[in-house]
Amino acid sequence: MKASGAKERSYDVAVVGAGVVGAAIARELSRFDLRTVVLEAADDVGTGTTKANTAIRHTGFDAKPGSLEATLLRRAYPLLEDYAARVGIPVETTGALVVAWDAEQLGRLDALAARAKENGCGDVHPVTVDELYAAEPHLGPGALGGLAVPGEGIMCPFTTPLAFATEAVANGVRLELSSPVESVEHLGDEHVLVTPRGAIRARWVVNAAGLHSDTLDRMTGHDGFTVRPRRGQLIVFDKLARRLVSSILLPVPTPVSKGVLVAPTVFGNVLLGPTAEDLDDRSATETTHEGLSDLRAKGRVVLPELLEEEVTATYAGLRAATEHADYQIACDPAARYVRAGGIRSTGLSASMGIAAYVVDLLADAGLELAPAATHHEVHMPPIGESQLRPFRDPRAIAGDPAYGEIVCHCERVTRGELRDALAAPLPARSAEGLRRRTRAGLGRCQGFYCSATIAAMLAGTAADRGGPERTGSGGVPVTGARIR
Amino acid sequence: MTDDASPGPGSQPGPSPAEVRRVDVLVVGGGPSGLAAAVELRRAGASVAVVEREAALGGIPRHTAHTGYGLRDLHRVLSGPTYAARYASLAERAGVDLCVSTSAVEWSGEGDVVTTSPTGMARWAARAVLLATGCRERPRTARLVPGDRPEGVLTTGSLQQRTELFGLPVGERAVVVGAEHVSFSAVHTLRRHGVSVAAVVTDLPRSQTYAALRAATAARVPLHTASEVAAIRGKGRVRAVEVRHRPTGARETIPCDTVVFTGDWVPDHELARRRPLAFAGPHPRVDQALRTSRRGVFACGNLVHAAEPADVCALGGRHAARSVLGYLETGAWPEDGVDLLAAAPLAWVHPARLTSTSERPARGRLLTRVRQFTGAGTLTLVQAGRVLHAEGRRGLVPNRSIPLAAGALETVELDAGPVELVWRGAGPAKMAP
Numbered sequence: 001m002k003a004s005g006a007k008e009r010s011y012d013v014a015v016v017g018a019g020v021v022g023a024a025i026a027r028e029l030s031r032f033d034l035r036t037v038v039l040e041a042a043d044d045v046g047t048g049t050t051k052a053n054t055a056i057r058h059t060g061f062d063a064k065p066g067s068l069e070a071t072l073l074r075r076a077y078p079l080l081e082d083y084a085a086r087v088g089i090p091v092e093t094t095g096a097l098v099v100a101w102d103a104e105q106l107g108r109l110d111a112l113a114a115r116a117k118e119n120g121c122g123d124v125h126p127v128t129v130d131e132l133y134a135a136e137p138h139l140g141p142g143a144l145g146g147l148a149v150p151g152e153g154i155m156c157p158f159t160t161p162l163a164f165a166t167e168a169v170a171n172g173v174r175l176e177l178s179s180p181v182e183s184v185e186h187l188g189d190e191h192v193l194v195t196p197r198g199a200i201r202a203r204w205v206v207n208a209a210g211l212h213s214d215t216l217d218r219m220t221g222h223d224g225f226t227v228r229p230r231r232g233q234l235i236v237f238d239k240l241a242r243r244l245v246s247s248i249l250l251p252v253p254t255p256v257s258k259g260v261l262v263a264p265t266v267f268g269n270v271l272l273g274p275t276a277e278d279l280d281d282r283s284a285t286e287t288t289h290e291g292l293s294d295l296r297a298k299g300r301v302v303l304p305e306l307l308e309e310e311v312t313a314t315y316a317g318l319r320a321a322t323e324h325a326d327y328q329i330a331c332d333p334a335a336r337y338v339r340a341g342g343i344r345s346t347g348l349s350a351s352m353g354i355a356a357y358v359v360d361l362l363a364d365a366g367l368e369l370a371p372a373a374t375h376h377e378v379h380m381p382p383i384g385e386s387q388l389r390p391f392r393d394p395r396a397i398a399g400d401p402a403y404g405e406i407v408c409h410c411e412r413v414t415r416g417e418l419r420d421a422l423a424a425p426l427p428a429r430s431a432e433g434l435r436r437r438t439r440a441g442l443g444r445c446q447g448f449y450c451s452a453t454i455a456a457m458l459a460g461t462a463a464d465r466g467g468p469e470r471t472g473s474g475g476v477p478v479t480g481a482r483i484r
Numbered sequence: 485m486t487d488d489a490s491p492g493p494g495s496q497p498g499p500s501p502a503e504v505r506r507v508d509v510l511v512v513g514g515g516p517s518g519l520a521a522a523v524e525l526r527r528a529g530a531s532v533a534v535v536e537r538e539a540a541l542g543g544i545p546r547h548t549a550h551t552g553y554g555l556r557d558l559h560r561v562l563s564g565p566t567y568a569a570r571y572a573s574l575a576e577r578a579g580v581d582l583c584v585s586t587s588a589v590e591w592s593g594e595g596d597v598v599t600t601s602p603t604g605m606a607r608w609a610a611r612a613v614l615l616a617t618g619c620r621e622r623p624r625t626a627r628l629v630p631g632d633r634p635e636g637v638l639t640t641g642s643l644q645q646r647t648e649l650f651g652l653p654v655g656e657r658a659v660v661v662g663a664e665h666v667s668f669s670a671v672h673t674l675r676r677h678g679v680s681v682a683a684v685v686t687d688l689p690r691s692q693t694y695a696a697l698r699a700a701t702a703a704r705v706p707l708h709t710a711s712e713v714a715a716i717r718g719k720g721r722v723r724a725v726e727v728r729h730r731p732t733g734a735r736e737t738i739p740c741d742t743v744v745f746t747g748d749w750v751p752d753h754e755l756a757r758r759r760p761l762a763f764a765g766p767h768p769r770v771d772q773a774l775r776t777s778r779r780g781v782f783a784c785g786n787l788v789h790a791a792e793p794a795d796v797c798a799l800g801g802r803h804a805a806r807s808v809l810g811y812l813e814t815g816a817w818p819e820d821g822v823d824l825l826a827a828a829p830l831a832w833v834h835p836a837r838l839t840s841t842s843e844r845p846a847r848g849r850l851l852t853r854v855r856q857f858t859g860a861g862t863l864t865l866v867q868a869g870r871v872l873h874a875e876g877r878r879g880l881v882p883n884r885s886i887p888l889a890a891g892a893l894e895t896v897e898l899d900a901g902p903v904e905l906v907w908r909g910a911g912p913a914k915m916a917p
Contacts, residue, residue, distance in 0.1 A: 240757050287630040289714065310626045310750065315633060391589060394501055394605045401602035406587045409537055431635060445752075446623030449538070451638070452645030455652050 011035040011174070012367070014193055014202035016181050016216055018045040020157070021340055021347050022208030023164035024355035030171035033370040037200055038165070038173060039193060041180035041212070044433050045426065046161030048210045050348065051436065052285065052317025054234065054274060055265060057091060057153040058349040061116035061124055062253050068327045068357075070119050073346055076353030077151070083352060086377065087167075089159045090266035090384025096152035096248035097132060099143050101301065105252040106144045112252065113147055123150045138244040140304045152248055156266050156384060157348055158436040163380050164351070166425050170376045175426070176200070181209075184219040191220070191336070204336045204367055206358060211282045211320050213328075213341030220337050225328045227341070229282050229318040232274025233291035235299070236313035237306055238444050239410075241270040244305050258345065260298040262306065267411070267439060268385040270306060272299040279318070287314045312410075312444050319345045329357060333365035381417060383439055390414050408450040410443020418454065422461045431458060501598065501605040507533045507581065509808055510597055510610035512588050512755065515543020516794040517785025518616030519571040519580075520557065520801030521808070526578040528809050533581035533608070535588055535599050541575065542568020543618055544641065545794050547648040549676075550669055556795040557802075565648070567794060593759035593778055612808050615755060615768065615776070615783040616801065619790035621666070622748040624716070629745075631715035636722035640670040640746045647677050655742035659725050660684045661713055662746035663691040663698075664883035666791075670744045672701040681705045682740050685727055687712050689857060692883045708736075716743060747883060749790035756783065764823070764836030766790065771821060771837040772845040772893070773807035774800065779817045782808055789834040789851050792885055796847070803846035822867070823902040829855045829880075833905045841894050850888040852905055854880040861909040863888055868900045880907065 013029055015022050018040035029036045042048065057080070060073030084091040100106040109126060116124035127146045133139055169175050179195040186192065190201045209216045214227045242264060251259035257276045265271050275291045292314055300307050321344045322328060328342035338361050340354055347354070363369050382389055390396045390403035391412045397404035402416030421428045421437040428434040431441065431454060440454055441447040447454070509525050511518045514536030525532045540546060545553055548564035555561060562570065575582055583601060590598035595610040621639040636655055638646075646652040658674050660667055663686035671681050684691075685708045691698050698707075714728035714735060724739045756768040762777035763769055767788045774782050784804035785797040792800075811817065821839030826832050831853040835845050852863070858880045865872040865888075873892030880886060888905070896903055 240754070283719070286632045286715070286717075289630050292628055292630055310622075311628060313625050314628065314630070391587070391600045392605075397600070397602070397604050404600050404602040404604060405539075405585050406537060406600060409587060412587070412589070444623075444626070445620050446625055446639070448620040448623065448639045448641040449645075451642040452650050452652065455646060456650040459652065 009198070009200055010190070011037045011200065011202040013037075013204045013206060013362070014039060014191065014200060015206045015208055016193070017208035017210055017213070018161070018165055018175065018177075019048050019050040019208065019210045019347070020046060020161040020164070020351045021210070021343055021354055022206075023161040023168065024351035025206055025208055025340065025358050026168035026173050027164040028355035028359045030168040030173045031372060031375055033372050036168070036173045037202065038168065038175045039179045039181055039195060039200065040175065040177050043178045043429060044436075045165040045175070046158060046436070049317055049320055050161050051157055052234070052315050053157060053232065053319070053345065053348060054261060054263060054271060055154055055157045055348065056248060056261070056263060057093075057155040058346045059121050059149060059151040060119050060346070060349075061121040061149050061151070062112060062258070063119060063346075064325065065115060065118040067325070068329060069346060069350065072327065072350045072353035072357055074120050074353070075356060076350045079352040079356065080155075080349070084155070087163045088380040088382055088387065089163055090156040090382070090387060091153060092264075092266055092384070092386050093151065093153035094247045094264060096149040096250050097127065097135065098147040098149065098250045098252055099132065099139070099302070100145050100252050101142055102144065108252055109145065109147050116147075116149070121149065121151060124148065135247065136245060136249065138303055138305050139249070140301050142301070149250075154248065154264060154266050155348065159380050159383060160348060160351070162426060162437065163378060166380070167376070167378045169425055170378055171372065181216060181219070184216070189336075204338070204362065206362075207337070207339040207341060209341070210343070211318055213320060213339065214322070217339055217341065220335060222332065222335075222337070222339065224330070224339060225322040225324055225342055227282070227320050227322055229279045229284070230321040230344070231277040231279050231284060231316055231318055233287045233295060233314065233316040234271055234273030235292060235295050235311055236265065236315075237270040237272065238310040238312050239268045241306055241309040242268050244303055245270055249302055260295060262299060262302050266384040266386065269312060272296075272306065274317070278321070282318065285316050285318060287316045291316070310444055312446070313442060327354070329354065329361075331361040331365050336365070338362060381420060381438075390417055407453050408438070408440035408443060410445050411439040413438045413440040418457055422457065431455065434458065501607045504607045504609050505533070506609045507531045508610065508812055509533075509612045509614060510535065510595070510608050511614045511616055512597070513543070513616035513618055513785070513787075514538075514541040514582065514584070515616060515618050515785060515797065516545065516567075516571060517618075517797035517801035517804070518543075518614065519575045520798035521614055521616065521784060521805040522580040523571075523574050523578045524802045524805030525808060526575075526580050528805070530809065530812060531581070533583060534575065535583045535586040535597075537585070537587040539585050541572035541582060541584060543794075547641070547644040548669060549644070549648050550672060553794055557798040558795070571798070588755060591755050591759055593781070595780060612780045612782065612811055614804055614808060615781065615787055616785045617752040617755065617787050619749045619751045619786040621746060622750050624743070624745050626750070627745065627748070629713050629716060631726070632718050634716065634718040634720055634722045636718070636742045637716065638742065638744045640666050640673075640744060643670055643744050644673050647673055654679050656680065657682050657740045658742035658744055659713075659738055659740045660744045660746060662686060662748065663688065663693065663707060663709075664747040665693045665697065667746040668693050668697050668701040670746045671705060674744070675701070679742065682738050683708050683727065685711050685713060687730065688882060692881050713743070749786070751787045751790040753787060756787070765826075765832040767832065767834070767836070769836045770834075771818070771839040772835050772843050773810075773840070774804040774835070774846070775807065775817070775839070780811065792851065796885070800846045820898060822896060822898055822900070824850070825902050825904045826852055827904050827906045829858065830905055830907055831855050838893055838896055838898070838903065841896055841898065844893070845890050848890050850890045850905070852886045852888060854882050854886065854907065856882055858907060859909055861907055864906045864908055865892055865903060866906055867896055867903045872896065872903070
């Protein structure tokens with residue numbers, strides 16, 4: 001049975017967490033005849049680990065063969081390929097080059113290539129120094145050789161969870177924002193999830209709580225792992241730097257870390273990072289002088305000219321690392337509980353594989369999965385460089401002049417796109433929400449020209465709503481993300 | 485810096501607009517320099533269009549409410565908005581084709597420009613292009629200021645647009661980063677709108693503005709010199725800044741809900757960077773007649789000297805107009821010339837090239853900037869070891885306009901290699917007052 005109305009408080013499945021993993025699971029569940037709710041602590045989807053990462057689309061070529069991570073990355077790859085094209089998620093398969101800078105790293109390339117083959121990435125192949133510099137003429141001096149990984153790419157970390165969540169909501173999933181789970185109790189055969197905005201009952205609980213997944217794990221009477229947040233600081237360079245690099249430039253990974261990479265972004269910037277700092281504080285998303293200096297020193301080796309360009313953003317994210325190397329995904333059928341935690345750094349790429357696997361686990365454990373009678377797909381607004389943006393689309397402008405009025409000049413975001421994002425099924429409720437949905441204000445001027453206009457639009461929208469909206473609403477097909 | 489062959493953001497090319505609009509001159513940017521140039525060009529009989537990406541003409545002065553505009557070009561003293569409106573009306577009356585909310589989204593590097601506006605996309609074919617895209621303040625991110633990423637981090641530009649154009653609230657207690665003229669304009673705006681200013685922070689050893697301006701705007705506001713913002717703190721909204729005194733390393737946490745990063749101007753040079761224009765430091769390289777490295781392409785205003793006051797920009801626009809008219813008439817485009825280089829501690833010199841010894845730069849002056857405070861000394865123009873000109877100064881102040889008589893450029897030899905502008909100090913640096 002689908003949820004009968006907004007007041008429904010009893011569900012078949014409660015997914016805790018609306019990061020990319022939780023949103024992907026919710027979307028997967030929305031294909032079935034189930035009452036599903038998503039509880040998210042923040043006031044928007046994808047605001048935790050999901051929003052602050054390297055936005056790489058990993059093939060899993062370097063994952064531990066046979067691990068859940070390797071398996072699910074491989075499972076996700078074609079799923080995402082297909083989904084991104086249908087829904088309009090910016091993805092570019094740029095390929096990656098693993099660059100060896102010393103003899104020790106060079107010596108490890110063969111083993112890495114062998115591992116890639118084991119992981120099903122048969123197209124990974126060695127490249128000579130000459131080939132490296134031919135492919136990347138701005139690469140710093142001193143590279144000794146490398147591996148090409150043709151399947152690696154870049155993707156939009158903002159559109160992806162929004163697309164999943166929008167599709168879920170369009171198909172009857174209830175999204176409760178600003179609803180951190182404070183405790184879990186049991187009533188008959190139901191879990192009672194207590195949030196500051198009320199209690200929600202659900203027969204099954206799926207833990208996709210990211211950085212807080214271990215806390216929720218304990219609340220449900222389990223003790224599977226402990227999250228040790230690993231901070232990654234990143235620097236984003238101006239679009240004028242994009243000419244300097246065509247593929248992702250990876251270091252030779254160590255068992256501890258994938259290291260600091262240089263990569264284009266789907267928005268046409270260049271990204272440098274991340275650092276890897278093990279922390280105790282799960283809210284320590286600040287950048288530091290030391291972290292940024294360290295990144296700049298490493299970036300100078302890989303792509304010296306990059307450092308001459310202006311920086312348009314610095315940010316930090318926390319990966320949900322645990323004492324285990326692999327993902328922590330498991331089902332406790334007796335407790336009607338699935339945990340999907342410890343998704344350390346490849347969650348964006350693996351999310352669709354993780355979702356499919358979690359639904360498999362639920363089915364195996366006895367959750368009845370009957371396909372829903374109807375299913376709506378969504379179409380997301382084009383915000384990637386590889387897409388036709390409204391400002392460059394005479395037909396869009398002819399149909400609606402607001403698509404010809406550029407408000408954010410650096411990112412070329414039009415009034416029409418901002419208006420749509422404020423009125424979308426999952427609307428932007430803050431300047432940050434607008435930035436993630438449209439890119440407005442994320443360019444080189446950081447709002448020198450547009451932030452006042454955007455603040456005025458937000459204030460107008462809040463006034464129209466009678467204050468900032470707090471709850472998620474069921475699938476109301478409007479503009480922005482279109483539901484078909 | 486090198487060119488970029490990609491067309492720019494949103495690079496997936498859409499269908500090309502069919503309509504071609506032909507003009508003698510297309511001016512990109514409707515601030516003081518672009519409008520002043522357009523008026524001059526139109527009065528001389530050229531057909532001129534101005535494309536301005538904002539919804540209103542006038543550029544930065546639109547939202548600077550203080551007075552002091554118009555002295556050198558209009559011979560009166562006006563507020564920023566009045567000054568902006570005056571130029572818009574002059575351009576309208578002159579018969580300039582004025583296109584607001586119109587962005588140049590593609591440029592061939594010559595006379596071919598594609599624009600986007602609410603009325604659609606258009607392709608322009610111009611005999612000459614004048615870039616007058618201005619400048620902006622360097623934001624927090626580009627200054628690599630670490631810490632959290634809360635709301636409440638502004639520039640003077642975004643602050644003054646909020647207060648002057650939209651009447652939006654700002655905050656209650658602000659820290660202003662920078663101590664140049666514009667920084668005190670920000671202080672003035674904040675206090676006028678009921679925001680207390682907890683501190684002005686500059687990494688330089690003292691304020692760079694006039695004592696009178698500082699006294700008038702920032703009386704009793706603590707000035708933290710030789711200090712930097714070491715971190716911004718706050719989730720959601722700014723809670724405090726950590727200020728670090730560079731010589732001692734001492735840190736102080738200043739509670740505030742707003743941080744305004746001021747000055748440290750960056751020319752808005754995207755169009756020039758996307759096409760192969762030669763650069764001199766941060767600016768597209770222009771000669772004394774404001775010609776760029778590309779035939780038929782001129783540049784003026786704060787795109788080529790970030791940042792000078794609006795009236796200096798407007799006079800530069802008029803100067804560019806005269807050069808453009810000469811080009812339209814004769815088609816002459818000098819290729820040979822010598823570069824003008826600024827030696828440290830000077831940051832840049834404008835113009836950065838000399839292609840004729842008979843043409844004078846705008847206002848008959850060179851403009852330069854210095855990176856640090858200096859004691860007394862001499863600004864010296866040197867070519868191949870030969871001193872062309874020397875002007876004594878009691879000391880140079882960073883972030884302040886430093887003009888220099890350009891008469892000596894007549895004696896430059898156009899085949900004798902670059903001309904250098906050199907600062908020669910005399911004795912120890914003047915102490916802080």
